[in-house]
Amino acid sequence: MSTTGRGLHGRVLDTLGPAITAGEYPPGSVLRTDELAQRFDVSRSVMREAVRVLESMHLVASRRRVGVTVLPEQEWNVYDPQVIRWRLAGAARPRQLRSLTVLRSAVEPVAAGLAARHATAEQCAELTACALGMVANSRGHRLEAYLFHDVAFHRVILTASGNEMFARLADVVAEVLTGRTQHEVMFEDPDPAAVTLHVQVAEAVRAGDAARAEQLTREITVGALQELDILAP
Amino acid sequence: MSTTGRGLHGRVLDTLGPAITAGEYPPGSVLRTDELAQRFDVSRSVMREAVRVLESMHLVASRRRVGVTVLPEQEWNVYDPQVIRWRLAGAARPRQLRSLTVLRSAVEPVAAGLAARHATAEQCAELTACALGMVANSRGHRLEAYLFHDVAFHRVILTASGNEMFARLADVVAEVLTGRTQHEVMFEDPDPAAVTLHVQVAEAVRAGDAARAEQLTREITVGALQELDILAP
DNA sequence: GGAACCAAAAAGTCAGACTTATTTGTCACA
């Protein structure tokens, strides 16, 4: 499913990346390239490539005569899909899921508003199809099929916004939605109110009603926040 | 000021990164590692490290027997600070500035709302100081000092939100604000209404009035959108 | 006690030989 895997250096990253993002090496820890190369049984060149990638993610900094230093969390490129995946796979998963859901609550309503202005006829059709698919699978433990349409729905919204920054969050949102279904609400049918909201958003986008699309999407994301007990008291 | 520079591979990236993000090599273009190494007069190991970094940014994909293929724009990690810097430095600057401003308009109001709930007394004080600094430099062509406080203001809002994803956008917002001043409005004094809004946001955050902080910040970002002729008709 | 100097350590760089996967082209066979 996930990650690079391509090449030896990718194999090393699959182990080292999750370890670092899991906080296994506290910030300030010093690693030595040669020792790592030995530990992973690869040549120094391969290990150097792996370190370079970690460095470009700001997970570590390499300094002469010192070694490879693990950087504090606030330095990390937390928008790097790879980093996000590593963190979602580790103990930081709940916190990562929360921060991503808050990000969603900021981005998706605005994206929906823009989609209402910029969506093509084709995108409107696809959006409606997704909403209908959600309705059709909203009862009777058809969570897998429901999730499929839910993910597709949000992906269309984000790409139809016409903003590349929003569009690039589609994969992240997909993983949040998938993760939520697979952990919290796995056994219950989805909230009927949420399903209705999706249908209404599709309508609003089709009608070109930006304000309404934004407001309705805001209600959807508020629901997502409440699921995680992130409330506005 | 900017970029890595550290090491030979960094030097290579300083040239290759901007070239690729500028679209100098159309998507699908094939580069060969050996040829690049020759062109930049570095060893293959160094060039491989550079390619690995570009690969982790999803700017290129390396495949055996084929070469290093330039990926289409929609694959790029557009949230990577390095990529953002490269694009801001090139011909794509206006478009990049626009998409980032739209992102700001989505994120900052929500961040301000969260800041109103989570900001410490110290952060509130700093925010007020920033707002006052803006007022003090809002007249008489003191744009540099004004910008300094403006940048600091937005940085405090984003970090005080308590959300790591928002906090990591502080540098990006800083560059947008700086870029805007250095190009568009360089010679005019800032809009008095905008200055007032900043003061009011600081007040709202201090008072813990999340809804008001969010609404006022929304007005600020709407102004930023209007400056770039991104309107809501 | 401070400044200059020296030695060690670890990353950085390079060159060359070798391996492996993938593509493309060719040839034989149906």
Place this chain on the structure above:
DNA sequence: TGTGACAAATAAGTCTGACTTTTTGGTTCC
């Protein structure tokens, strides 16, 4: 004529060993 298997070419991938450069920390001398 089309199709499948096989062979050759190609470029990335890997490994090794020697060398360079920077930085740090200690030591010595004034």
